[in-house]
Amino acid sequence: MEMRLSRYGAASTRPAPVNRMMADFATDFRDGVDINLGVGYVNEATIPEAQILEAMRTVAAQRTQYRQAFNYGGPQGSPNLIASIRRFLLRRYDGRLDEATLARREIIIGPSGATSLLEAIADVLAPGLVVTGDPMYYIYTNTLERKGFEILAVPEDSDGLNPDALERQLLGMDDAVNRVSFFYFVTVNNPTCSILSNARRHALAALAARLSREQHRLIPIFFDQAYELLIHDPAVEAPESALRGDDMGVVYEIGTLSKILAPALRIGYMAGAPGPFLRAMVQKTSDVGFSAPLIMQEAASLLLDEHIAGQITRVNTGYRDKARAVGRAIQDCLGPHLESISGGQAGFYYYLGLRDVETHEQSPFFRYLTRTTGDPAIDGPAQNPHPRVIYIPGEHCVHPRGALVAAGRRQFRLSYGFEETGAIVRALGIMREAAAYAATCR
Ligand SMILES: Cc1ncc(COP(=O)(O)O)c(C=O)c1O
Structure with a gap:
C-alpha cells in the first residue's frame, strides 16, 4: 500500500x-x-569557535539587552540582529549604500540560513519560469523543480552572466516573459565562483524593473550573496548593492553568516522592499517554527557588532x-x-x-x-x-x-x-x- x-x-x-x-x-x-x-x-x-561561545555566554548574562534569549523568537527575526545587520551593511558598502535607501528596506531573518529563505520564496511566489545563470546553483534549482517551477538557465560567459545574452534568450522564447516568476542570480556563482560585476548587477536589476513595468506586475530579482563576503582577490572591484537605484522595489538581496562565521549558526537574511511579498515570507517563517534560534541570533548580533571586520x-x-x-x-x-x-x-x-x-x-x-x-x-x-x-x-x-x-x-x-x-x-x-x-x- x-x-x-x-x-x-x-x-x-x-x-x-x-x-x-x-x-x-x-x-x-x-x-x-x-x-x-x-x-x-x-x-x-x-570558524571562530571561542568567539562564538564567548558571545553566547555574554548574551546569556546580559538579560537587559538580550531578553529571553532561550525562548521563542519572533517570525521576522531578532530586533538586535536586524539592527546589527543594518549597521554591518552600511559599514560594508562604505558610502555605496546610503542610510536612507536602507531605511526604506525591511530585513528579515530566515528560520534556518539563506537556504530556508530560498525555499520560502518558492512557496510564496506563484510557480512559473525562474531565470538564472548556467552553470547553476543546482541545490536550489533542484528544489524549485520539485516545487513545480521551470528553470531557464542562461549560459555564463567568462565574466559571468551577461544581461544582454539573458534578454536575447528570454525574448527569443515564446511567451517566456509572461511566465517569469522571478530572477535568481548568485553574485559569486556556485559552482563557478565567477563574480557578477557591478555594471552587470545594475543592468540585471534594470531589466527586471523594465519587464515589471511592461508586465504591469512586480517581477522580483533575488541576488544570492552567499559568497560575496569571500571575495579574497584584492584586484576585484568592491561589490555594490543593487538596492541602490531600485525605485520600484524589485530587488531583494540575500545574505548568510554561514561562510564568514559558521554554518551551524543558521543565520540567513533578506533585505528588500516591504509589502505583501515580505509579509508572506514572514508568515512562512512563523509557519515553520519561527526565525533561527534566538540565542544564535543574539550571539550573531554581538559578533557582527564587535568582531566581524577582523x-x-x-x-x-x-x-x-x-x-x-x-x-x-x-x-x-x-x-x-x-x-x-x-x-x-x-x-x-x-x-x-x-x-x-x-x-x-x-x-x-x-x-x-x-x-x-x-x-x-x-x-x-x-x-x-x-x-x-x-x-x-x-x-x-x-x-x-x-x-x-x-x-x-x-x-x-x-x-x-x-x-x-x-x-x-x-x-x-x-x-x-x-x-x-x-x-x-x-
Ligand atoms: C549559492 C548559495 N546560496 C545559499 C547557500 C546556503 O547558505 P545557508 O548556509 O545560509 O543556508 C549556499 C551554501 O552553500 C550557497 O552556495
Whole structure:
C-alpha cells in the first residue's frame, strides 16, 4: 500500500543526484585517507569557535539587552540582529549604500540560513519560469523543480552572466516573459565562483524593473550573496548593492553568516522592499517554527557588532592563500587537459573544464578517483581501497536541457574550502593519474 503524496512529496522521494552521490561516499569516508573536494563545507579553521561561545555566554548574562534569549523568537527575526545587520551593511558598502535607501528596506531573518529563505520564496511566489545563470546553483534549482517551477538557465560567459545574452534568450522564447516568476542570480556563482560585476548587477536589476513595468506586475530579482563576503582577490572591484537605484522595489538581496562565521549558526537574511511579498515570507517563517534560534541570533548580533571586520579579513586571507596554492597545483597536474578554469578570486571553488577527459559519474576519470574501475591494481583492496577523491561532476551543475550539457560532461567543481591545502594538492596528483588512465580507456 502506498500513501498519497503531494506532487512535491512524490518528486522528493528520490534523493537529488548530488545528495545521492555524497551519501554513497560519506558512508565509508576515511578521515585522513579519502579526500572530499565535493562538499560545500567551510574550512573548520575559519570558524571562530571561542568567539562564538564567548558571545553566547555574554548574551546569556546580559538579560537587559538580550531578553529571553532561550525562548521563542519572533517570525521576522531578532530586533538586535536586524539592527546589527543594518549597521554591518552600511559599514560594508562604505558610502555605496546610503542610510536612507536602507531605511526604506525591511530585513528579515530566515528560520534556518539563506537556504530556508530560498525555499520560502518558492512557496510564496506563484510557480512559473525562474531565470538564472548556467552553470547553476543546482541545490536550489533542484528544489524549485520539485516545487513545480521551470528553470531557464542562461549560459555564463567568462565574466559571468551577461544581461544582454539573458534578454536575447528570454525574448527569443515564446511567451517566456509572461511566465517569469522571478530572477535568481548568485553574485559569486556556485559552482563557478565567477563574480557578477557591478555594471552587470545594475543592468540585471534594470531589466527586471523594465519587464515589471511592461508586465504591469512586480517581477522580483533575488541576488544570492552567499559568497560575496569571500571575495579574497584584492584586484576585484568592491561589490555594490543593487538596492541602490531600485525605485520600484524589485530587488531583494540575500545574505548568510554561514561562510564568514559558521554554518551551524543558521543565520540567513533578506533585505528588500516591504509589502505583501515580505509579509508572506514572514508568515512562512512563523509557519515553520519561527526565525533561527534566538540565542544564535543574539550571539550573531554581538559578533557582527564587535568582531566581524577582523574575522572577514582572517577568513579571506586563509582562502586567498589556499586559492593560490591550489591554482598552481591545478596547472601542474591538469594543465595539459585544461580547457577552461574559473574561480580562485572569491568563495572557495574552482570550476574546471577539461578538453579531452570526461568527468561524469560513469567516466573512467570518476571511476578511477572513486576506486570503482574494477581493476584491483587501481582500486586497491575491496576492504581498504586506495585513497579516493570526490568532486561535483559538471553534469549535475549545468541545466539538463540547456546549452551546456555537452560541456558539462567534461567539467567539475573542486572545493578548496573544507580540506587542507596538502590534501587538495595530493588529490590533484591523483587526478593527474586519473586523466592518464582515462586516456587509456578511449
Ligand atoms: C549559492 C548559495 N546560496 C545559499 C547557500 C546556503 O547558505 P545557508 O548556509 O545560509 O543556508 C549556499 C551554501 O552553500 C550557497 O552556495
